[in-house]
Amino acid sequence: MTRLTSFCFCWLVSMCCLLVPLQVVAAPITFVTALPVARGEMLVRAQTKLLRATDDDSPGDRDLTVWAVPVIAAYGITGKLALFGVLPVLDKEMEVTTPLGRMKRGDSGIGDLTALARYTVWKKDEPGKTLRLAPFMALKMPTGQDDATDSIGKLPQPLQLGSGSWDYTAGLVLTRQTLARQFDGSLSYTVKTEADGFEFGDEIRFDLSYQYRLWPRRLTSGVVGFVYGVLESTLMWRDNNTVQGIDDPDSGGVTWYLAPGVQYVTRRTVLEMAVQLPVVQNLNGTALKNDFAAIMSFRMNF
Amino acid sequence: MMKIFFIPLVTALVFFTCPAFARVSSLVVEVNGMACPFCAFGVEKRMQHVPGVESVAVDIQAGTARATAGHEGSIQYQDVPRAVKEAGFTAGDMWITAGGRVENNGGNGLILQMKELFIPLTVDDNVLKQRLTAVVGTGRQVVLKGRIRSKEGAWILYPETMEPKKP
Numbered sequence: 001m002t003r004l005t006s007f008c009f010c011w012l013v014s015m016c017c018l019l020v021p022l023q024v025v026a027a028p029i030t031f032v033t034a035l036p037v038a039r040g041e042m043l044v045r046a047q048t049k050l051l052r053a054t055d056d057d058s059p060g061d062r063d064l065t066v067w068a069v070p071v072i073a074a075y076g077i078t079g080k081l082a083l084f085g086v087l088p089v090l091d092k093e094m095e096v097t098t099p100l101g102r103m104k105r106g107d108s109g110i111g112d113l114t115a116l117a118r119y120t121v122w123k124k125d126e127p128g129k130t131l132r133l134a135p136f137m138a139l140k141m142p143t144g145q146d147d148a149t150d151s152i153g154k155l156p157q158p159l160q161l162g163s164g165s166w167d168y169t170a171g172l173v174l175t176r177q178t179l180a181r182q183f184d185g186s187l188s189y190t191v192k193t194e195a196d197g198f199e200f201g202d203e204i205r206f207d208l209s210y211q212y213r214l215w216p217r218r219l220t221s222g223v224v225g226f227v228y229g230v231l232e233s234t235l236m237w238r239d240n241n242t243v244q245g246i247d248d249p250d251s252g253g254v255t256w257y258l259a260p261g262v263q264y265v266t267r268r269t270v271l272e273m274a275v276q277l278p279v280v281q282n283l284n285g286t287a288l289k290n291d292f293a294a295i296m297s298f299r300m301n302f
Numbered sequence: 303m304m305k306i307f308f309i310p311l312v313t314a315l316v317f318f319t320c321p322a323f324a325r326v327s328s329l330v331v332e333v334n335g336m337a338c339p340f341c342a343f344g345v346e347k348r349m350q351h352v353p354g355v356e357s358v359a360v361d362i363q364a365g366t367a368r369a370t371a372g373h374e375g376s377i378q379y380q381d382v383p384r385a386v387k388e389a390g391f392t393a394g395d396m397w398i399t400a401g402g403r404v405e406n407n408g409g410n411g412l413i414l415q416m417k418e419l420f421i422p423l424t425v426d427d428n429v430l431k432q433r434l435t436a437v438v439g440t441g442r443q444v445v446l447k448g449r450i451r452s453k454e455g456a457w458i459l460y461p462e463t464m465e466p467k468k469p
Contacts, residue, residue, distance in 0.1 A: 036390020038344030079390040125335030125392035
């Protein structure tokens with residue numbers, strides 16, 4: 001059970017990163033951007049994400065499937081300040097071999113709510129291009145259920161819909177956008193807090209995204225739809241989780257994902273998809289490794 | 303008591319001497335920083351909040367937004383840079399199409415007199431300056447097209463073309 005718990009801890013941390021991105025305005029698929037949300041205007045993004053993790057060396061032979069539908073709303077307070085809210089709907093299921101045989105455990109429902117504020121501190125606007133820098137802060141609130149049970153008893157913390165903790169993120173994003181391409185880079189640090197005697201390890205995340213306009217090759221007047229090819233990179237370091245104040249050796253580590261994808265962008269909508277593939281998963285102990293995360297997303301300007 | 307008659311009289315005179323086309327009927331503004339279709343929508347929305355604007359068309363390639371006034375409406379061009387800023391971008395140069403009468407502003411050059419508003423004119427082209435001067439005091443209505451800029455808090459129109467009022 002301890003190993004199972006450890007695995008779940010590690011997995012949940014990665015899931016928090018993979019399944020609840022905060023970006024809604026424009027180009028990157030898996031993280032935030034510095035592009036503006038107009039004052040008084042609202043954008044909504046709905047994603048569907050599938051995470052599979054089956055690479056397990058432990059006797060438990062764990063097999064994890066997570067479906068997540070984070071709904072993200074963004075509102076422009078001013079041309080520089082935007083607020084974001086993220087509310088995920090989750091369905092988590094894990095198969096594991098136990099002394100009683102192969103078992104399925106999991107839960108589904110609403111997860112933890114995250115609020116994020118982003119402020120553009122510097123920008124350089126030119127005809128057809130922009131360069132901007134925006135720090136952001138996020139607060140994850142324990143709105144999801146964190147004490148669900150099944151026939152065996154209370155679900156391990158990582159299979160709960162919510163972590164039960166208040167978590168804080170601070171970061172900085174740089175965006176360069178031209179008519180032909182876009183580059184985003186983001187660095188963030190997340191402080192996790194204790195809940196129910198458990199604390200997820202803090203996390204540092206470094207994201208890069210490059211988008212290249214594939215179509216139309218030549219622009220015409222007006223506002224036409226763009227098709228972008230996208231390649232994103234996510235490098236994450238996670239500290240060990242702690243259980244009752246003691247470090248869990250089977251949690252934390254370094255992961256690096258690459259996510260090729262495609263976007264279709266019009267003036268009111270964005271349709272996008274990407275597959276996040278692990279390149280490096282240097283995890284501690286027997287943490288379960290991810291196979292992939294598939295992301296499909298739709299955004300709308302209101 | 304005199305005010306009761308005076309105010310409507312002045313109002314009526316203004317409207318009779320400055321007909322419906324004495325107005326800013328369209329405007330083009332450079333939107334610096336706008337580089338994707340999804341961003342363009344925010345510009346459209348904010349521009350539509352500018353008084354007098356009926357429709358907005360954004361051109362991504364040119365990096366501009368064109369606003370058109372409704373029938374007999376006049377675009378409050380002074381609010382356009384703020385609208386672009388509220389969309390998260392930076393307003394560049396702005397061009398307007400404005401109709402009205404060209405008048406002398408005392409000894410301070412020419413103005414385009416619209417309804418209750420006038421815009422000082424700065425004309426570098428001597429030929430155009432002569433044409434403008436020729437219509438001063440005639441009551442003829444003209445349509446000017448040109449760049450408009452804010453200089454020390456005052457808006458100045460730099461006309462590039464002048465056309466007579468179309469019937």
